Amino acid sequence: MADQSEQLRDAVAVAAAGNQALYIRGGDSKRDVCGRACAAPALEVGGHTGILDYEPDELVLSARAGTRISELQQALDEYNQVLPFEPPVYAGRATLGGTLACNLSGPARPWLGSIRDAVLGVQIINGQAQLLNFGGKVMKNVAGYDVSRLQAGALGTLGVITQVHLKVMPRPEATLTLAYEMPALRALDIMRTRAGQPKPVTGACWVGGRLYLRLSGAQSAVQHTARQWGGDPVAADIWEQLREQQHPFFTGDAPLWRLSIAPGAALAKGVSQCLDWGGAQRWMRGDLQGYTPPPGAHMSLFAGGDRNSEVRGELEPVQQQLQQRLKNAFDPQGILNPGRLYSWMT
Amino acid sequence: MANELTEATRQKLLSRLRQILPADCLVSDRESQRPFECDGLALYRELPLLVALPETTEQVQAVLRCCHDLQVPVVARGSGTGLCAGAMPHPEGVLLGLSKLNRIIEIDPLSRSARVQPGVTNLAITAAAAPYGFYYAPDPSSQIACSIGGNVAENSGGVHCLKYGLTVHNLLSMEMLTVEGERVALGSSGLDSPGYDLMALVTGSEGLLGIVTEVTVKLLPLPETAKVIMAGFDSIRAAGDAVGAVIAAGIIPAGLEMMDALAVQAAEDFARAGYPREAAAVLLCELDGTAEEVDQHINAVKDIFARHGASTLRVSASEAERELLWKGRKSAFPAVGRISADYYCMDGTIPRSQVSHVLEEIARLSAKYQLRCANVFHAGDGNLHPLIMFDGGCVEQIQRAEQFGAEILELSVAVGGCITGEHGVGLEKLAQMQSQFSTGELHQFEDIKAAFDPTLTLNPGKGIPILKRCQEYRALPGRHQHG
């Protein structure tokens, strides 16, 4: 437990005064994923830790950004609650701030949302070394712009996240994983049909020739649905393997692409892939030069490959201009994580 | 002098907009503009220079370009049900009504989404999705009338938001026009946005960052079944504790609402839902899901309510009874409208544990200001709607109502909450922004605004106080009257 917000603010002030770039580092678990390489000297947030407030009855938890995800999970466990967005813990190194900055969430995303959906408020230090609070600890708050959610996926380029307030959820009473052997095409079809039924689904993936469906909720509902849907009850570790990218599909050095796409979209042909989020997230391996995602879908180079390339893809000119102006509104000198999101962003 | 300038701008604007829009899409005479002078908060009224009612996105684009050229303010309007004077016209600007953009473009059952124009009403989306077995979850009580564009602009909630989230949680993508009239696609067909999540930023931004011209929302499968429990309590505190106990038991109801005695009586007179008139507080708790799950949870909640001293308990036995029990709650605003000529609806959100304390304070303020106040409460998520009753014909009462309201908002902030949970800041709560945010935070909002709208043309004077750029803003052409 250490409050380092003053030191962090001072460090940003010094960097701003000297026009020095900073690379914001929490547990250092995601340096090589999500974003582009950033060579700036590190600003350490990993020591700024501690749970500040946890009210199980309010379903709200507040913690400093350097707090490890695993520590939050332990605290929640005691009250039989969970982080609904199932973030990767990356061998215990993942921090709360880094998880928000990368907007990483696990298999339940289509049903229970991501950290972007769970965040209620943040404290940040912007590029001008101002310590600012947005949102709060209540479930609904529409005063001012939603700066808290804006941090999700911004990769730290809009501010050093120092505190996060989150909505947490009760642990479901029962959870069951069902597996079915089948090819991807048929699996995608079943995922879509079943996600359209009012059943307690919280996971749907296809990997290595098997479709996995996860049911969680009231015991009675889980049991009843399982009887209707058949399949083989299997261990739940597939979800952890997906979340942590530890399944054999993810091993090796081949570039790992992440495609965010409508579940209704057709399957890419001739690519090694794994389907998650009921078909809304598709992982692909290898050199995908020949593949163009359908309009509206979004593809990024999640890990491996050339980390100096535009790993987040291209933006339309109007969008690019808005994003650049927004960056300037928070960090006019461009000292926070320069180049981490896009090469052109200054 | 000032008026002449305005008249000249008006003439220039009128002649250019006549080239863009058919005659029946422009409202220029004062009398026909009356219906547009306010939104659902009629305390604030103003007539615009012109009302434009475009029928296509291209027309919206052309109107924006023209206004940008002439530096004329633009205020978007959906259905005008907003409760913060967000859609109140600007006296020197164009009121851009989007109600004619009311087409449902596509329902995609495979991706569980609906793509619609901004003027489509909230309920129309659910109606269009129903044949596929889907619905759109956020359900503001105004859902028959309010538009999805307005919902996006306010990040509206409803009684089902505890379990299914607010508007921001139920959007996939949108098309927006910038102040310059440039089209930009936000969000994606999947669940993540490329780069910054501009869609999240625009949601709840009250028409200050751009004009939303198309929205793709998530659809959910209609639940197999839903039941509601109604429970009367002899004290607010017991009802508040019962709410906490439901959550602590690990149950997330589809809706969990509270009404105080005055709200219960008004709603009962209006809807005849069978609420216990003598109760100090009534809770409505809806559980949805599979049949087995709902039965299991209904029993659990019934036990909890009984243990917390519920004096009456009723479980809906049919869909008709469930709807009747909700009807009272959903018509609470008009019901209060029947017992008082005018009412003023507040919207603070507080930590749930503070509800007894806050309601006691509101009772004290009610005595202090000599105005009655009924309270309806999205108890599950802490969003409180005190309805302050007053006589709009009496200037002195209006002032008292406003002061009473301001004190409630400051109280909400003081107990760790915020000034608005779902209705927005608009014009109404601008002053209270300073009690919730520091100057540095307000400056940050202002810089965000300027990133999208450097000349502050979109809905000026609403949403966020303009502190830094105040002088420059006044010096802009077309802003003479306020200078």
Ligand SMILES: Cc1cc2nc3c(=O)[nH]c(=O)nc-3n(C[C@H](O)[C@H](O)[C@H](O)COP(=O)(O)OP(=O)(O)OC[C@H]3O[C@@H](n4cnc5c(N)ncnc54)[C@H](O)[C@@H]3O)c2cc1C
């Ligand atoms: C009886 C009653 C009950 C209500 N119940 C609820 C409730 O349960 N929950 C809740 O959250 N709200 C509720 N409201 C408030 C209101 O209905 C919502 O705020 C609603 O979303 C407003 O939609 P609208 O189409 O009427 O928007 P308007 O009032 O027309 O506009 C609202 C704001 O949105 C902007 N805007 C509108 N369309 C666009 C667009 N296309 N692009 C950019 N900006 C736009 C306007 O400039 C304005 O700032 C209630 C109101 C009433 C009168």
